[in-house]
Amino acid sequence: MTRDVAVGRRYGCTVPLAPGFSEKLATVSGFTGSDRSLGAAIQLFSAAFDQLLADPAMGLELAGLIHSFQEFQFAPDTDWAAVGELEVAAEITSVSLRRGMRLIEVALTASAGGGPLLSGETRIMARAHKAGEEDHGFGA
Numbered sequence: 001m002t003r004d005v006a007v008g009r010r011y012g013c014t015v016p017l018a019p020g021f022s023e024k025l026a027t028v029s030g031f032t033g034s035d036r037s038l039g040a041a042i043q044l045f046s047a048a049f050d051q052l053l054a055d056p057a058m059g060l061e062l063a064g065l066i067h068s069f070q071e072f073q074f075a076p077d078t079d080w081a082a083v084g085e086l087e088v089a090a091e092i093t094s095v096s097l098r099r100g101m102r103l104i105e106v107a108l109t110a111s112a113g114g115g116p117l118l119s120g121e122t123r124i125m126a127r128a129h130k131a132g133e134e135d136h137g138f139g140a
Contacts, residue, residue: 006058006104011051012089015044015110022080041072041120045108048090049122052106060126066101072108072120086110086117093121101125 017025021043053060087110094105103125110118 006092006095008092009052009055009058010089010091011048011055012087013047013051014085015047015088016085017080017083022083025074025078025080041070041108041118044086044110044118045088045090045120048088048108049106052090052092064127066125068103068123068125070120070122072118075115075117078117083112083117086112101127 052058053062053065089109091107091109092104093107094103096103103123106122106124108118108120108122109116
């Protein structure tokens, strides 16, 4: 898949919050960062992100896939105990090609009947040499 087609591609699903998980989320509510919130965010977004990784149209080679960055923001003052399920989404926002690798940036959101309760971004790198893609090298 060329980068023009990949940008804007969206993956999503409904994730029920398991018993006890709302308490875990309450400990990070209002927190912005990439450390303390990582475990909770990964659990929430894994189903949508798995769809992206498995999409045959993306042609990602999982061998050698590199996860290079993530950051999450939890909405402050969220009553997680009142949230039964979340709509989670992963959307490709950018694809660039550098030295044989695709750098893919993904926006992440989780909402329940309104604005996002959790948002973030992540970046992965994967082998780029697929039909229709060029390797422009650094600085291109």
